[in-house]
Structure formats: C-alpha cells, structure tokens
Amino acid sequence: MTPRIERLVTSGQFTLDGGTWDVENNVWLVGDDHEVVVIDAAHDVDAIMEAVGDRRLTAIVCTHAHNDHINAAPELARRTGAVVWLHHDDLPLWKQTHPDHDPGARLLDGQVIEAAGADLRVLHTPGHAPGAVCLYDPGLGVVFTGDTLFQGGPGATGRSYSHFPTIIESIRDRLLTLPPETKVLTGHGDATTIGAEAPHLQEWIARGH
Known part of the structure; x- marks a missing residue:
C-alpha cells in the first residue's frame, strides 16, 4: 500500500522575543491504515490524536523548535508512547517552551x-532556526519544509536564532537541487513546488539585503 499524506490545520499562537502572533499551522501525517508519522505537533493534541485514530504513531518529527511547531509534542508522546525527534541545535529553542x-x-x-x-x-x-530540518521522500516526490521554504520565498529570519544568509544557503544547496516537480509541503499555508520557487532565488537575496 502506498503511504498517504494528510494535512491537519491547527490554530494557536507563536511566541518569541516578547511578541505573540495568532497562527495556523500545518500538521502533516504520513502513513497508511496501520502506522503513521506526525510532522510538527502543533497546538491541538486532541485534534492530532483524532487524525491519528487507531493507527500506531511511530514518530513525532519536529522540523524546528519554535513553540507553534512543538507545543503539543510532549503530550502527544505521553499519550501514544511515540518518540519526539528534534535536531540538537534547536534544543535552546525547545527549552523555552518545554x-x-x-x-x-x-x-x-x-x-x-x-x-x-515512506x-x-x-x-x-538551518537559517529560520539553527536546527531546522526538511524531510524529503523521493518516492512520494515531496519535501516537508517546515518554515524554511514557503510559496513565495524563505521563512522569516528577523528574530532570535535566525540568520538570512544561512537560510538562503540552505535553500540553494539543499532544496533547490531537488527535482523541480518535487512538491513542497510547508509549515503554514499552501503547497508549492521546487520548480515554482527556484527561479526566484536572486529576488529573495535582493529583498533580504
């Protein structure tokens, strides 16, 4: 059975550097009728549990540790026994929330x-956050980019732990080298493709300076 991709949109708040913003997050589920992975356990653990259903949750993967992407992760892990995965470089951000x-x-x-x-x-x-990761499945033809790449450009780099030249380097070297038909499934908002975004790299660089 080919694994399927499901999107759950949850609402909550993003808090960093003393500011708070209302946000909607994409929670991605990748799996089949028996087991599933959750990417970015955001805001609403009950809604995520309902989406998982009676399937075995094999992993909770965090694309980065901003609070709006991880605030439901420990409770989801407690309820299911699944392990939370995070890049070590984002531990300082993780500790702000948990x-x-x-x-x-x-x-x-x-x-x-x-x-x-899958x-x-x-x-x-890195760039949006030091430990930011993307998850690429060539068989499915998708890359889950968290807040690194969106429809229309890079993720924000104006707050603590972020760096614009670094996110540009990450996108150029790690993402825009993927096949152009690769579907980009983002942490917020609508999907795009590598081919749709790649021609705009120089525009983003100019805009960021």
Whole structure:
C-alpha cells in the first residue's frame, strides 16, 4: 500500500522575543491504515490524536523548535508512547517552551525516518532556526519544509536564532537541487513546488539585503 499524506490545520499562537502572533499551522501525517508519522505537533493534541485514530504513531518529527511547531509534542508522546525527534541545535529553542521535558531522540542530517513505506530523509536546513530540518521522500516526490521554504520565498529570519544568509544557503544547496516537480509541503499555508520557487532565488537575496 502506498503511504498517504494528510494535512491537519491547527490554530494557536507563536511566541518569541516578547511578541505573540495568532497562527495556523500545518500538521502533516504520513502513513497508511496501520502506522503513521506526525510532522510538527502543533497546538491541538486532541485534534492530532483524532487524525491519528487507531493507527500506531511511530514518530513525532519536529522540523524546528519554535513553540507553534512543538507545543503539543510532549503530550502527544505521553499519550501514544511515540518518540519526539528534534535536531540538537534547536534544543535552546525547545527549552523555552518545554523546560522540563527533553525530546526523545536526535535528528541527524541524512537520517531516514521510516513509516508505512515512506522514507523521510532528514535535510539539515538551518537559517529560520539553527536546527531546522526538511524531510524529503523521493518516492512520494515531496519535501516537508517546515518554515524554511514557503510559496513565495524563505521563512522569516528577523528574530532570535535566525540568520538570512544561512537560510538562503540552505535553500540553494539543499532544496533547490531537488527535482523541480518535487512538491513542497510547508509549515503554514499552501503547497508549492521546487520548480515554482527556484527561479526566484536572486529576488529573495535582493529583498533580504
């Protein structure tokens, strides 16, 4: 059975550097009728549990540790027994939201997270956050980019722990080298493709300076 991709949109708040903003997040589920991976457990653990249903949750993968992408992760792990995966470089951000909990496992560049026939390869893409990662499955023809790449350009780099030249380097070297037909499934908003975004790299660089 070919793994399927499901999107759940949850609402809550993003808080950093003393500011708070209302946001809607994409929670992605990749799996089949028996097991599933959750990418970015955002805001609403009950809604995520309902989307998982009676399937075995094999992993909770965090694309980065801004609070709006991880605030439901420890409780989801507690209820299901699944392990939370995070890149080590984002631990300082994680601790701002969950000072008394640690993620269960460390994401490494090149590692593959498997579930129901999906092979999600970890691409370390710092810039929006130091430990930001994208998850690429060539078989499914998709890359889950978190807040690294959106329809229309890079994720924000105007707050703590972010760096514009670094996110441009990550996008140029790790994402725009993927096949142009690769579907880009983002942390917020609508999907795009690598081919749709690649021609605009120089515009983003000019805009960012």
